[in-house]
Amino acid sequence: MEITPRQFEIIEAAGRILTASGVSGLTIKNLAKEMQFSESAIYRHFASKEEIIVAMLNFLADSIDSRLTNVITSTDPEENFKVLFSEQISFFKKNPHFVVAVFSDGLMEESQLINETLLKLMNVKTKHLMPLIMEGQQKGIFTNAITTEELIHIIMGTFKLQMFKWRIANFQFDIIRSGDNMVQSILTLIKTKQI
Amino acid sequence: MEITPRQFEIIEAAGRILTASGVSGLTIKNLAKEMQFSESAIYRHFASKEEIIVAMLNFLADSIDSRLTNVITSTDPEENFKVLFSEQISFFKKNPHFVVAVFSDGLMEESQLINETLLKLMNVKTKHLMPLIMEGQQKGIFTNAITTEELIHIIMGTFKLQMFKWRIANFQFDIIRSGDNMVQSILTLIKTKQI
DNA sequence: AAAGTTAGTGAATGTTTACTAACTATTCAA
DNA sequence: TTGAATAGTTAGTAAACATTCACTAACTTT
Numbered sequence: 545m546e547i548t549p550r551q552f553e554i555i556e557a558a559g560r561i562l563t564a565s566g567v568s569g570l571t572i573k574n575l576a577k578e579m580q581f582s583e584s585a586i587y588r589h590f591a592s593k594e595e596i597i598v599a600m601l602n603f604l605a606d607s608i609d610s611r612l613t614n615v616i617t618s619t620d621p622e623e624n625f626k627v628l629f630s631e632q633i634s635f636f637k638k639n640p641h642f643v644v645a646v647f648s649d650g651l652m653e654e655s656q657l658i659n660e661t662l663l664k665l666m667n668v669k670t671k672h673l674m675p676l677i678m679e680g681q682q683k684g685i686f687t688n689a690i691t692t693e694e695l696i697h698i699i700m701g702t703f704k705l706q707m708f709k710w711r712i713a714n715f716q717f718d719i720i721r722s723g724d725n726m727v728q729s730i731l732t733l734i735k736t737k738q739i
Numbered sequence: 740m741e742i743t744p745r746q747f748e749i750i751e752a753a754g755r756i757l758t759a760s761g762v763s764g765l766t767i768k769n770l771a772k773e774m775q776f777s778e779s780a781i782y783r784h785f786a787s788k789e790e791i792i793v794a795m796l797n798f799l800a801d802s803i804d805s806r807l808t809n810v811i812t813s814t815d816p817e818e819n820f821k822v823l824f825s826e827q828i829s830f831f832k833k834n835p836h837f838v839v840a841v842f843s844d845g846l847m848e849e850s851q852l853i854n855e856t857l858l859k860l861m862n863v864k865t866k867h868l869m870p871l872i873m874e875g876q877q878k879g880i881f882t883n884a885i886t887t888e889e890l891i892h893i894i895m896g897t898f899k900l901q902m903f904k905w906r907i908a909n910f911q912f913d914i915i916r917s918g919d920n921m922v923q924s925i926l927t928l929i930k931t932k933q934i
Numbered sequence: 935a936a937a938g939t940t941a942g943t944g945a946a947t948g949t950t951t952a953c954t955a956a957c958t959a960t961t962c963a964a
Numbered sequence: 965t966t967g968a969a970t971a972g973t974t975a976g977t978a979a980a981c982a983t984t985c986a987c988t989a990a991c992t993t994t
Contacts, residue, residue, distance in 0.1 A: 572951080587954080588972070659907075697921070701896035702893045703896070705900075733929070766981070777942070788983090
């Protein structure tokens, strides 16, 4: 799944449109306008609109995956937990359009292929979070009162809602600040009480 | 905002379409087919598609509001918490299309009015949850380690994600069972440890 | 009996959508 | 220098969309 420079430009343009006008604004016409060429020129680089969206989601999945891989280095689960989320949050701050893409699920109805790509993308996050939580539980830092899966569900739900709120506020508030706050609340909740 | 019997039939039909084919399937054409009359007949009962969606959301908000008002009767916050969610969950089990409407946010792009109605609807839930959590915190049953707002954020996020998972699984798994399980996990997490 | 209302019809509106066919300009290797 | 691949153009397409049109049959009110 390599991508030409021009294809990359197009998925970047798609991102900008997504930020500005949401899923319903992401049309071939708007994409062509953003690229400053004609609509049919798009089809020199992608066979269909579906392909553009899938390419964008795959690129996003790869970015997130490699970023998270490089960033989790500590042996302290709590430290890794913080780093994982601040990395995620600053990524979305830099690329707010991806929030629209990933968390909107307005895309999900468009096609089966997009649907699957989107689910694959969501699993990337879980892949990195899971071992981290398990380690914390084994070390007795995180609570064992509920299962790892249940913990992850609660954490992911909380994060997703945070992103949702940021999005419907039109990315106006400081996501770094409120994100850190959110991470802190969750940690307080899931950490075992130390005496 | 009273509604004629015929208008009610139409928003019910809209609900069925939403369940079967999502937001993108909710067109006047499909609505007319479901009602077994012509497209133009829809406009005898509603001025626009937007009005139909808003009417549907308002009906939903009223239903949920009155249901929740009647169901929270105990003096035990934990009991009320359980009842609040099992009521919510069994309502959505009976009306799965509303899950699509409320939690999809695919609707949100359509118009400003729909957007506002949708946000109003989400506040209904918070309205009932808030006093309950505060009472639990005051009584020392729920943790005071984080604020009421932070607790509610985590709870709502967890619930929203549960509904999202149910939806993308095409309502196939038993939401009552997994919903109860989710409520139990959250309670375990937010309850102060008793000795 | 006349006048008005309600709830329907089929045909047509204008706009937007993703996509395509046919043509042209540019680049670059043989 | 040719000539083919590449990347763009203009000008279309059919289908889908919400909405509006003139009109009608069946009731109800005056």
